[in-house]
Amino acid sequence: MQDLLAGLAAFAAVLVIAPAPTRAAGAAPCIAKSGSDATETRQDSSVDDGEIRWTASTKYKAEYQHANRAWSYSGAKVKIAPDAATTVNDLNYEDFSDAKSAAAGVWSRHPGPAATDLIRFNKARMDTFDAATRRMVAAHELGHALGLCHKSGSGKDAVQSVMWPEVARYPDAPTAVDKANYKRLWG
Known part of the structure; x- marks a missing residue:
């Protein structure tokens, strides 16, 4: 009987210490009311035959490489790879300079x-910007190339997302919400 009570006490301790199971993050709605950023569709993306083939003529190599890796997470369906002689270039990373523009990046x-x-x-x-913020901009713009829209970073519908329309230090890679939206779009 003493062994049974000790076993039950140990089991109860595990129940108290163990964290509650977390619910998988759900997809979040687009915050735009009209235009191409109001919906998430395969047609409004740079994806061609399940992949994005890219080239680059930008000084922000570390940033676009980070974005490519971040969106190539385990389970991602869209292949993101450099363009080759036998493929069609779907996307080019490049630079511009406009001090009057508030945009840090544009897809x-x-x-x-x-x-x-x-x-x-x-x-x-x-x-x-510091390196983390530049990575966030690159990951955000590649999210658009994958067909994702802006998500809310404030208010009652706020979610953690790399697809916030404002430049922020966090996050600089797809969150659980971003992956849920990606999965809904690409399977």
């Missing part, structure tokens, strides 16, 4: 056969 879609979409980094803004 732009160029529809059409063999068209190349762009992720453009604004040197006038990016050069004022």
